[in-house]
Amino acid sequence: MSVAIAERPQVASPVTSLRPVISFHGVNKVYPNGTTALREVDLAIHEGDFCFLVGASGAGKSTLVRLLIREEAATTGRIFVDGQEVSRMSRRRLPKLRRKFGIVFQDYKLLTNRTVAQNVAFALQVTKPGQRHLREKIEETLWIVGLEDKLEKYPDELSGGEQQRVAIARALIHRPRIFLADEPTGNLDPDTSWGIVQLLLQINHRGTTVLMATHNREVVDLVRRRVIAIEDGRVVRDEAQGRYLRQGEATL
Amino acid sequence: MRRVIASLWFATVSAGQNFKRNLGVSLAGVFTMGLILFLVGGALLVTHSVNTVLEHQQANASKIKIYLSDNASLSAITDFSTRLQHDSRVLAVSFEDKDQAEKEASQDPQISQALQTLGSNPLPASLNLTVRRLTDLGALDSMARNSPIVDKSTATDYNPDVINKLHTLIDIIEIVGAVIAAILFVVSVVIIMNTIRTAVYARRTEIEIMKLVGATDWFVRWPFILEGILGGVLAAVFSGAIVAGGYNLFVHYTHSSIFGVPFDGPYTFALLVILAVGGVAVGAFGSFLGVRRFLNV
Numbered sequence: 001m002s003v004a005i006a007e008r009p010q011v012a013s014p015v016t017s018l019r020p021v022i023s024f025h026g027v028n029k030v031y032p033n034g035t036t037a038l039r040e041v042d043l044a045i046h047e048g049d050f051c052f053l054v055g056a057s058g059a060g061k062s063t064l065v066r067l068l069i070r071e072e073a074a075t076t077g078r079i080f081v082d083g084q085e086v087s088r089m090s091r092r093r094l095p096k097l098r099r100k101f102g103i104v105f106q107d108y109k110l111l112t113n114r115t116v117a118q119n120v121a122f123a124l125q126v127t128k129p130g131q132r133h134l135r136e137k138i139e140e141t142l143w144i145v146g147l148e149d150k151l152e153k154y155p156d157e158l159s160g161g162e163q164q165r166v167a168i169a170r171a172l173i174h175r176p177r178i179f180l181a182d183e184p185t186g187n188l189d190p191d192t193s194w195g196i197v198q199l200l201l202q203i204n205h206r207g208t209t210v211l212m213a214t215h216n217r218e219v220v221d222l223v224r225r226r227v228i229a230i231e232d233g234r235v236v237r238d239e240a241q242g243r244y245l246r247q248g249e250a251t252l
Numbered sequence: 253m254r255r256v257i258a259s260l261w262f263a264t265v266s267a268g269q270n271f272k273r274n275l276g277v278s279l280a281g282v283f284t285m286g287l288i289l290f291l292v293g294g295a296l297l298v299t300h301s302v303n304t305v306l307e308h309q310q311a312n313a314s315k316i317k318i319y320l321s322d323n324a325s326l327s328a329i330t331d332f333s334t335r336l337q338h339d340s341r342v343l344a345v346s347f348e349d350k351d352q353a354e355k356e357a358s359q360d361p362q363i364s365q366a367l368q369t370l371g372s373n374p375l376p377a378s379l380n381l382t383v384r385r386l387t388d389l390g391a392l393d394s395m396a397r398n399s400p401i402v403d404k405s406t407a408t409d410y411n412p413d414v415i416n417k418l419h420t421l422i423d424i425i426e427i428v429g430a431v432i433a434a435i436l437f438v439v440s441v442v443i444i445m446n447t448i449r450t451a452v453y454a455r456r457t458e459i460e461i462m463k464l465v466g467a468t469d470w471f472v473r474w475p476f477i478l479e480g481i482l483g484g485v486l487a488a489v490f491s492g493a494i495v496a497g498g499y500n501l502f503v504h505y506t507h508s509s510i511f512g513v514p515f516d517g518p519y520t521f522a523l524l525v526i527l528a529v530g531g532v533a534v535g536a537f538g539s540f541l542g543v544r545r546f547l548n549v
């Protein structure tokens with residue numbers, strides 16, 4: 001399938017890679033109830049990277065995603081996205097920050113009382129009202145995720161995999177720089193999961209940075225991309241072509 | 253410009269769509285708001301009507317009759333009348349002679365019969381005063397009693413008891429009205445905030461998505477505020493119609509009774525404006541407060 005997502009340069013050149021699109025510097029996050037979710041996290045993700053964020057439930061993957069879009073603020077340390085410091089950003093500037101991201105979650109977060117086309121349109125209507133050629137943009141994006149024939153269906157009439165594709169289309173329609181996927185295959189069977197990951201790889205192939213938090217071992221081991229492993233709030237491993245578990249680590 | 257129009261259009265359309273999609277919750281909100289506006293309007297109208305009746309009574313009470321002795325000379329009466337006319341506390345003075353007194357008293361059939369049986373006219377002539385303020389009645393009464401031309405057996409028809417009671421009654425009604433209005437105000441704010449919060453809660457996913465894709469706070473707020481205004485207007489129309497209709501019926505049925513309340517057109521209009529403005533303000537403010545909690549994503 002030829003994909004027409006972005007006119008952006010394909011995989012980042014070594015020169016642009018010097019400045020990471022996402023970076024964490026000594027980031028700690030302690031929730032008000034006293035739980036420490038992240039400890040001294042240092043990370044750099046470059047333009048065009050495809051990263052898996054792996055770790056057990058509660059290891060801190062979701063907190064990391066929430067800090068990136070400033071749903072939560074870091075307790076100490078600094079986070080930069082596209083050259084801007086997120087951790088000290090004023091509330092007024094958050095909408096601009098969030099428009100750099102496309103985000104999907106395990107539970108899709110679709111509006112059940114709207115059609116597929118309306119769900120996808122929603123993201124553009126609320127960020128760029130008065131957008132021209134809205135219909136064409138919706139059709140094009142749904143074609144990318146392979147749902148061009150489901151425009152007028154409601155989410156309840158779709159399978160789990162299809163619903164996740166609608167969520168991906170919604171996250172993609174405004175052409176984000178960074179694509180965040182928090183457990184996108186958590187509710188899906190292995191075949192469907194593989195289809196979703198293929199789609200994320202395609203999106204990445206067109207130049208969009210992708211960060212996918214997951215504990216889907218098969219997927220991580222098949223794709224062999226960068227793996228950042230978190231355990232108990234710390235980055236314990238960061239490998240360019242990693243596996244879900246460390247070499248020789250015991251399987252469950 | 254295009255974006256502003258598109259934003260307004262989006263807010264208006266989604267306000268309408270949300271209202272329709274969550275018709276149950278929306279109508280519950282409108283009904284609650286309408287009920288409270290109805291109570292507020294009703295309380296205002298009842299207080300106003302009671303005050304109108306009492307003011308009418310007060311107007312009657314501010315009259316005093318000074319009964320004149322049958323021996324008083326016309327010049328003495330004229331002198332006294334002139335003195336009263338120049339008194340700043342007095343609004344009007346009129347002279348009523350014995351015949352007029354008889355004629356007026358004869359309107360009551362029992363008195364008429366008694367007068368006929370009596371054969372002569374025992375009723376005294378009188379000076380009828382209208383005073384500016386009820387509180388001056390006492391002083392004027394004692395002044396009249398000291399005058400030689402006044403009938404010593406029954407000097408005036410002044411009855412301090414009735415007037416004091418009327419005063420107390422007006423005070424009580426004003427206090428009770430204020431207390432009821434204050435209670436209704438507090439109750440309405442609490443109920444409306446919770447109703448709107450329920451309506452907003454039903455749409456928290458929508459708000460969450462809007463925030464996640466990067467909508468501004470005001471962009472998220474506007475549809476809800478417009479929806480609150482729409483609800484407020486509907487509630488005001490619904491309660492205004494009932495209040496105004498009920499008032500009309502009440503006036504109609506009490507028309508012939510002693511407590512007859514006259515229909516007050518300007519007041520009714522002002523009341524409807526108050527209800528409409530109140531509905532819009534409470535709807536918009538309630539929505540603003542209701543959304544605020546869900547905006548902190």
